[in-house]
Amino acid sequence: MLDKVDGTNPLVNTHVVKSMIIGNPGAWIPFPSHSLLVYLGPKVLMLALDCRAERKLHQVCTKETYAKTFGEVRKMKGIEQLVLLLGVPIGTSTLSQFLLSQ
Numbered sequence: 271m272l273d274k275v276d277g278t279n280p281l282v283n284t285h286v287v288k289s290m291i292i293g294n295p296g297a298w299i300p301f302p303s304h305s306l307l308v309y310l311g312p313k314v315l316m317l318a319l320d321c322r323a324e325r326k327l328h329q330v331c332t333k334e335t336y337a338k339t340f341g342e343v344r345k346m347k348g349i350e351q352l353v354l355l356l357g358v359p360i361g362t363s364t365l366s367q368f369l370l371s372q
Contacts, residue, residue: 291342293335296323303335307342313350317343321358330358 293303303320310316319339321331331339343352 291339293320293324293338294332297326299323303331305335305339307339307346310353313348314353315343315346315349315351316353316355318355319357321356325358330356 289306289308291305291307293305295302299322301323303323305320306316306318308316308318317339319331321335324331324335343349
């Protein structure tokens with residue numbers, strides 16, 4: 271289903287919000303991810319990576335979503351800093367204990 275406001279057309283720049291990057295439906299949530307790539311200043315971008323649908327125990331997002339999202343980042347010229355916003359804790363005491371036990 272495709273609606274006018276929150277469409278799911280995966281082609282870049284087809285969403286009403288031009289900074290939206292539509293990903294693939296996930297294994298757990300059958301809807302595509304909606305990541306944002308926004309300009310914060312002359313040499314700074316912020317990427318808010320939506321990984322709710324694709325996240326698994328050992329995976330934050332799929333290789334396809336990663337390639338598509340960072341392909342858009344690479345198109346931006348003159349960027350020196352990328353602020354990455356994840357909805358996934360990547361450094362917790364539980365994660366540290368898991369890594370140390372391996």
